[in-house]
Amino acid sequence: MQAADTGGFEEFTAFTAADEHAMRLAIDASRTALAAGNGPFGATLATPAGEVLLTAGNNRKTSGDCTGHAEMVLVREAAARFGAQALHGATVYASGEPCAMCAGAMFWAGVGRVVFAATQADIDAALGAPSLPSACAALLRAANPPVRVDRELLRGEAAAALRGA
DSSP, X not given: OOOOBOTTSSOOOOOOHHXXXXXXXXXXXXXXXXXXXXXXXXXXXXXXXXXXXEEEEOOHHHHOOTTOOHHHHHHHHXXXXXXXXXXXXXXXXXXXXXXXXXXXXXXXXXXXXXXXEEOHHHHHHHHOOOOOOOOHHHHHHSSSSOOXXXXXXXXXXXXXXXXXX
């Protein structure tokens, strides 16, 4: 586990069992997305109290929507099913480091914390696909208000899922 970029928040101590559970759901969603022919990415939404509300996978290819990244799908579905208020202060667990588009969507939705597993370097190594490198933590730390970003939770498991393992 790597130290979190706290973005002005209290110092990070450790991931919890609830964090690991939510991230494993995101990693499972990434495998499901890959099996359906999409990019191997998943995301989970949890309330500020830690209750899991929703899990979504990348659907870019099957939907024909270039914005069908797992985090975007998650934000859209959560707002439609639970109302926009459900996202305020919530945590999004992403199997891979969110891109700038997804980071922006989570910020505008009012997400309070983002936790990701695989890093951009892991994604590049596994997929070799075009990428829009962005330091998710730096982008969200600079936001007003800042969004807390914790990274590399279950990184090895997520990186294996990127490779289809």
